[in-house]
Amino acid sequence: MQTIYTDGIANIAFHDGVVRVELVTTRQIDKDKQEMAPAGSIAMSLPALLRVHDQLGKAIENMVERGMLTKRAPDEPGKSSA
Structure with a gap:
């Protein structure tokens, strides 16, 4: 199995069901x-x-529950947020 590190997404495209x-x-x-x-x-x-999408949402919620992330408004300064 190959591991790819990423800092983000440049583009998302949908064509022919893919x-x-x-x-x-x-x-x-x-x-x-x-x-x-x-x-x-x-x-x-x-x-x-x-x-x-569902799995990432569950992972983020788990990190919030463990105190690794805090939910906040997008323009609010502070910790990493979900």
């Missing part, structure tokens, strides 16, 4: 500038995407 998610990593160019570089991609069916 969802394609382009993954990116960031790298520091200089003190004030970062660059996004492709890290790989994931292709899955729409039902698989919905299962992933």
